[in-house]
Amino acid sequence: MIKKTLKINGVERILILDKDETLAQVLRDHLLLTGCKIGCGEGHCGACNVIMNGKVTRSCIYKMSRVPDHAEITTIEGVGTLSDMHPIQVAWMAYGCAQCGFCSPGFIISAKVLLDNNPSPTREEVRDWFNKQRNLCRCTGYKPLIDATMAAAAVMRGEMTKEDLVFKQTGDSIVGTNYIRPSAAQKVTGTWDFGADDALKMPSGTLRLALTQAKVSHANILNIDTAEAESMPGVVRVITAKDIKAAGGTNKINGLVMLPKHNKTDGFERPVLCDEKIFQFGDAIAIVAADTEEHARAAAEAVKVEIEELPAYMNAMDAIAPDAAEIHPGIPNAFFETNCIKGPDFDWDSIPDSQQVEIESYCSRQPHLHLEPDCGYGYIDEDGMITVHSKSIGIHLHMPMIADGIGVPMENLRIVQNHAGGTFGYKFSPTNEALIGAAVKILERPVSLVFNQFQNITYTGKRSPAFMNIKLAADEHGKLLALWGNNYVDHGPYSEFGDLLTMRLSQFTGAGYGINSIRNKSTTVFTNHAWGSAFRAYGSPQSYMGSEIAIDVLAAKMGIDPFDIREMNCYKESEGSTIPTGYPPEVYCEEELFKTARPLYEAAKKRVAEKNAASDGKIKYGIGVSLGVYGCGLDGVDTSNAFAELNPDGTVTMYAAWEDHGQGADMGVLVSSHETLRQAGIRPEQIKLVMNDTKTCPNAGPAGGSRSQVMSGNACRLAAENLVAAMKKEDGTFRTYDEMVAEGLATKYEGNWVTTFCADHPIDQDTAQGDPFATYMYTIFLPEVAVNTETGKVKVEKFTCVADVGTIMNRLLVEGNFYGGLVQGIGLALTEDFEDLNHDTSLKNCGIPYPNDAPDDIELHFNETYRPSGPYGAAGCGEAPLDAPHPAILNAIYNATGARITRVPARPEKVLAALKELEK
Ligand code: MCN
Ligand code: FES
Ligand code: FES
Numbered sequence: 001m002i003k004k005t006l007k008i009n010g011v012e013r014i015l016i017l018d019k020d021e022t023l024a025q026v027l028r029d030h031l032l033l034t035g036c037k038i039g040c041g042e043g044h045c046g047a048c049n050v051i052m053n054g055k056v057t058r059s060c061i062y063k064m065s066r067v068p069d070h071a072e073i074t075t076i077e078g079v080g081t082l083s084d085m086h087p088i089q090v091a092w093m094a095y096g097c098a099q100c101g102f103c104s105p106g107f108i109i110s111a112k113v114l115l116d117n118n119p120s121p122t123r124e125e126v127r128d129w130f131n132k133q134r135n136l137c138r139c140t141g142y143k144p145l146i147d148a149t150m151a152a153a154a155v156m157r158g159e160m161t162k163e164d165l166v167f168k169q170t171g172d173s174i175v176g177t178n179y180i181r182p183s184a185a186q187k188v189t190g191t192w193d194f195g196a197d198d199a200l201k202m203p204s205g206t207l208r209l210a211l212t213q214a215k216v217s218h219a220n221i222l223n224i225d226t227a228e229a230e231s232m233p234g235v236v237r238v239i240t241a242k243d244i245k246a247a248g249g250t251n252k253i254n255g256l257v258m259l260p261k262h263n264k265t266d267g268f269e270r271p272v273l274c275d276e277k278i279f280q281f282g283d284a285i286a287i288v289a290a291d292t293e294e295h296a297r298a299a300a301e302a303v304k305v306e307i308e309e310l311p312a313y314m315n316a317m318d319a320i321a322p323d324a325a326e327i328h329p330g331i332p333n334a335f336f337e338t339n340c341i342k343g344p345d346f347d348w349d350s351i352p353d354s355q356q357v358e359i360e361s362y363c364s365r366q367p368h369l370h371l372e373p374d375c376g377y378g379y380i381d382e383d384g385m386i387t388v389h390s391k392s393i394g395i396h397l398h399m400p401m402i403a404d405g406i407g408v409p410m411e412n413l414r415i416v417q418n419h420a421g422g423t424f425g426y427k428f429s430p431t432n433e434a435l436i437g438a439a440v441k442i443l444e445r446p447v448s449l450v451f452n453q454f455q456n457i458t459y460t461g462k463r464s465p466a467f468m469n470i471k472l473a474a475d476e477h478g479k480l481l482a483l484w485g486n487n488y489v490d491h492g493p494y495s496e497f498g499d500l501l502t503m504r505l506s507q508f509t510g511a512g513y514g515i516n517s518i519r520n521k522s523t524t525v526f527t528n529h530a531w532g533s534a535f536r537a538y539g540s541p542q543s544y545m546g547s548e549i550a551i552d553v554l555a556a557k558m559g560i561d562p563f564d565i566r567e568m569n570c571y572k573e574s575e576g577s578t579i580p581t582g583y584p585p586e587v588y589c590e591e592e593l594f595k596t597a598r599p600l601y602e603a604a605k606k607r608v609a610e611k612n613a614a615s616d617g618k619i620k621y622g623i624g625v626s627l628g629v630y631g632c633g634l635d636g637v638d639t640s641n642a643f644a645e646l647n648p649d650g651t652v653t654m655y656a657a658w659e660d661h662g663q664g665a666d667m668g669v670l671v672s673s674h675e676t677l678r679q680a681g682i683r684p685e686q687i688k689l690v691m692n693d694t695k696t697c698p699n700a701g702p703a704g705g706s707r708s709q710v711m712s713g714n715a716c717r718l719a720a721e722n723l724v725a726a727m728k729k730e731d732g733t734f735r736t737y738d739e740m741v742a743e744g745l746a747t748k749y750e751g752n753w754v755t756t757f758c759a760d761h762p763i764d765q766d767t768a769q770g771d772p773f774a775t776y777m778y779t780i781f782l783p784e785v786a787v788n789t790e791t792g793k794v795k796v797e798k799f800t801c802v803a804d805v806g807t808i809m810n811r812l813l814v815e816g817n818f819y820g821g822l823v824q825g826i827g828l829a830l831t832e833d834f835e836d837l838n839h840d841t842s843l844k845n846c847g848i849p850y851p852n853d854a855p856d857d858i859e860l861h862f863n864e865t866y867r868p869s870g871p872y873g874a875a876g877c878g879e880a881p882l883d884a885p886h887p888a889i890l891n892a893i894y895n896a897t898g899a900r901i902t903r904v905p906a907r908p909e910k911v912l913a914a915l916k917e918l919e920k
Pocket of ligand 3: 100138140
């Protein structure tokens with residue numbers, strides 16, 4: 001033990017410590033200063049930054065033995081408070097920097113040290129500084145963080161005030177403004193607790209869980225021996241599949257088959273805990289419950305799992321090889337198929353070779369790389385309900401997926417979403433919910449389960465890679481005539497939502513263009529690599545790796561400008577263009593989009609030409625183009641519900657299960673209800689939010705598929721409309737709460753939104769034809785790249801983006817989603833992957849972009865075509881920036897160098913190889 005006297009946030013404290021503890025452990029576990037976050041735990045992300053004797057210090061790797069006695073330490077809690085914020089904190093709110101907010105404390109700490117030492121940095125200096133401090137953000141794309149730091153510097157220099165930074169409401173409506181999301185203040189002051197922070201603050205007696213996990217990718221389990229683990233210090237119990245079954249559970253996750261006709265599985269292949277087989281690396285085999293996390297983890301390692309290792313099929317092609325064994329005996333590895341069959345057959349021999357192309361491409365197993373590792377906790381609530389808190393973005397969806405598996409009736413199960421430090425879709429699948437629920441049921445004690453980043457990366461789902469083989473044909477002018485495809489999706493070992501995902505290849509390959517003949521087959525395959533879970537833009541990055549590369553290749557072959565060919569073929573009302581699934585788009589807005597983009601494209605071409613003219617040829621510059629379209633909703637009929645309740649003090653409480661990844665669900669509910677509630681004189685600050693608890697909020701469906709603004713936004717609007725209608729008197733004034741009660745009127749109203757029109761044109765499971773989405777988002781991507789022909793390194797220097805997401809409900813949210821999504825697109829195109837289980841196991845090694853990997857010059861333009869089915873004309877926006885940015889970047893590499901790369905990520909060695917190929 002060591003004794004230290006430290007001055008923490010201005011208060012002198014005497015601490016008795018284990019010398020091997022880290023500074024982060026002491027701040028978090030002993031002092032509950034949980035504004036210091038643990039993202040990576042190994043010095044890669046800066047989430048744990050604090051100031052020690054004036055220097056930025058990554059507290060997760062700083063051992064207490066190295067901390068000098070009497071050191072002065074400032075954590076985010078010491079930078080400013082809710083009632084007296086530091087200018088950097090105010091700027092962070094004003095520029096929308098706190099999306100999920102998990103990185104915010106660490107960045108604000110870095111920014112403070114920078115500005116304390118350099119009051120007038122340049123933008124480059126700010127970016128370099130964050131890069132040097134290893135500060136990572138997965139949500140914002142970094143640009144807003146630089147903007148905020150520059151603005152805060154101006155305040156600190158006395159050139160403006162904190163108040164000048166903040167949006168001030170002038171009119172009655174807040175639609176389309178920079179109104180700051182309700183959670184921002186807590187996020188920037190470090191008072192917004194995430195799951196691991198809550199877990200630390202749970203009552204004594206809470207058991208800490210750890211998992212025994214598979215260390216191989218495919219094996220039969222011969223025996224599980226828990227004896228040694230059970231005798232270890234602090235261990236209360238080791239739970240295996242047998243215990244879950246003994247407690248009445250089936251031990252199966254229900255994968256919810258959505259499209260049964262061509263699906264060869266019933267969706268029940270995923271065990272809660274593996275009993276007979278291991279299907280992928282990291283699979284959970286046993287849960288250890290102990291008094292401390294350290295004890296639980298030590299015992300989890302001591303559980304002996306005797307296995308017979310089997311050949312592992314690590315990609316779709318290997319798993320469909322004729323000699324491959326069935327991963328789930330009795331179910332073929334190729335378990336699902338969809339065919340997009342639109343229009344008449346096309347005779348490919350009827351046109352010359354010069355008017356047709358065929359490409360093969362590959363979209364990778366992109367890891368989500370949210371900074372907050374998966375975590376959760378559970379307990380039995382005051383009504384005896386088994387209650388699970390997690391990062392779930394589908395709290396009602398996950399109930400039927402886990403209830404039978406753990407033997408808890410739905411009416412006795414409650415799921416609550418914790419504040420989530422980003423999910424980007426991985427939490428569309430349950431991860432820890434069944435494990436926590438089973439442990440609570442069996443142990444009848446409160447429990448918590450917190451992953452480290454290695455577990456987070458290796459255990460949770462990933463984007464399902466796809467091998468695309470696409471042919472396109474055009475007439476002699478470049479007008480598209482036909483699309484043909486044959487594609488394979490690697491969905492890992494568990495089928496859940498694999499049918500929906502693959503259906504999206506039918507829905508989005510070739511989307512954006514009026515193509516009258518499509519024959520596009522896609523097959524979903526079980527493998528032993530990471531299970532496929534939803535990832536932002538779900539299914540469309542795979543689709544566009546096919547069609548947006550193919551159209552570029554066709555343009556080059558036919559000598560047509562890549563922008564022109566796209567504009568010529570986009571959806572046009574005059575031509576009666578239809579989407580790949582056979583129906584007209586909900587609005588024809590693409591022609592206008594191309595009109596807006598045209599001058600931006602011409603300017604970019606000029607810039608690139610000038611740079612090339614000035615270059616010695618070592619660096620080559622290029623501009624790329626792509627068009628992305630993505631639907632808002634779950635396929636087919638979709639629905640959401642919300643409540644609006646008038647309170648005695650005249651405020652209104654909105655109850656909504658609009659899960660928040662960080663995209664801004666709180667603000668979404670606020671603006672979507674206020675726009676109607678304002679008719680009754682309700683101001684935004686009079687709206688209270690109760691969110692994301694299955695016990696108190698009605699079913700709103702998951703926050704996936706960019707559906708919430710449309711579905712839950714409409715539900716909030718309708719709930720507000722029903723309340724306002726009840727409050728309205730005949731003379732046009734509005735009843736108070738007391739008047740409502742006196743007249744016997746209800747004070748709480750439901751809003752229910754259903755996309756009934758999708759029911760009129762359901763998806764045909766044989767042809768994929770139908771009208772699956774209420775509305776779509778449209779984006780033109782125009783990245784400008786610099787390719788170093790000696791190193792193969794590609795840098796996106798500028799990214800221009802022109803999009804139409806309908807009415808912008810909140811500008812900070814929409815722009816924030818775009819900045820962040822575009823930089824994820826840069827990662828997908830150039831650096832990110834989860835392939836090598838021996839290497840791709842940290843944020844850094846998976847290729848997450850750091851501040852210097854993202855361009856400072858990101859230019860966003862929005863057309864706001866009114867959507868008839870959106871609340872107040874809005875479509876969604878969350879996934880629009882990540883449907884097709886990566887083919888645009890590959891197309892830009894081609895434009896710069898002539899090298900055509902069709903597999904992501906285009907890491908330097910791949911670019912060099914493609915350049916070498918040109919020399920042949
Ligand atoms: N919005 C708006 N005006 C519009 C459209 C949307 O102001 N015309 C706002 C909405 O109020 C909402 C946000 O933009 O706060 C996104 O809306 P929407 O597209 O409806 O998406 P969801 O609310 O359903 O959010 C999910 C979506 C998806 S599917 C992923 S994945 C995703 C994303 O949003 N993951 C994110 N954005 C993310 N942002 C962060 N920071 N972290 C994630 O994990
Ligand atoms: Fe400490 Fe990532 S650098 S948590
Ligand atoms: Fe930076 Fe989410 S706001 S990681």
